Amino acid sequence: MSSSLLFSSGMFLVIAFAAAAAAGNGRGRRPDPQASAAQPSAPIHPSTPTTVTVIPNAVVTDTFKKGGPLLETGEYKVQAARRDAPGEVEIHARDTDVFYILEGSAVLVTGGTVTGRNTTGPNEARGTAISGGDSQTVHKGDVIVIPRGVPHWFKQIPEVPLLYFVVKSVAPEGAK
Numbered sequence: 324m325s326s327s328l329l330f331s332s333g334m335f336l337v338i339a340f341a342a343a344a345a346a347g348n349g350r351g352r353r354p355d356p357q358a359s360a361a362q363p364s365a366p367i368h369p370s371t372p373t374t375v376t377v378i379p380n381a382v383v384t385d386t387f388k389k390g391g392p393l394l395e396t397g398e399y400k401v402q403a404a405r406r407d408a409p410g411e412v413e414i415h416a417r418d419t420d421v422f423y424i425l426e427g428s429a430v431l432v433t434g435g436t437v438t439g440r441n442t443t444g445p446n447e448a449r450g451t452a453i454s455g456g457d458s459q460t461v462h463k464g465d466v467i468v469i470p471r472g473v474p475h476w477f478k479q480i481p482e483v484p485l486l487y488f489v490v491k492s493v494a495p496e497g498a499k
Contacts, residue, residue, distance in 0.1 A: 366392035366400070387486055400491040407483045412437050412450035412476040417498070418491040420475070422467040427485035429477045431467065432456040437474045450474065 369376050378393050383403055386393055390405035400418070406429065414437065435456025443449050453476050461467060469475045471494055477485065 402489040416446035428482040430479040
């Protein structure tokens with residue numbers, strides 16, 4: 324990844340973390356980069372919802388090699404996502420997804436009717452395709468907000484790899 328890519332992705336994380344932590348004024352912490360680098364695919368779990376967390380550049384870069392979680396709380400999640408091929412349709416009952424595209428491009432289909440839908444876990448479903456949805460091409464620098472409950476699918480990945488940050492805002496159980 325280029326230094327400008329890391330700078331822009333760093334700015335995105337700063338904004339995302341600031342927004343997620345805006346409700347509190349807890350004391351910050353910086354994870355031990357040695358310990359975090361040893362397990363880049365294991366997400367950090369802050370000790371409190373108001374703990375400010377810095378994820379070192381080396382951990383972020385390593386996580387983007389395969390894609391995976393960076394940080395998880397009960398209120399939000401941050402992931403370094405990587406796609407080299409189309410994926411499954413995803414439907415999250417409680418998560419609103421915010422994507423920031425760092426590299427590559429993709430055809431993203433949202434809404435519509437999901438075919439082959441099956442439940443894969445609590446508040447999560449997957450499918451094989453979407454019919455009647457909105458299709459658009461997303462590129463480096465685009466920000467996409469997908470409200471909870473809206474089916475979404477990276478149907479094509481013409482420019483690989485597709486690297487993007489995902490910030491998931493988790494709605495409380497039973498939220499309407």
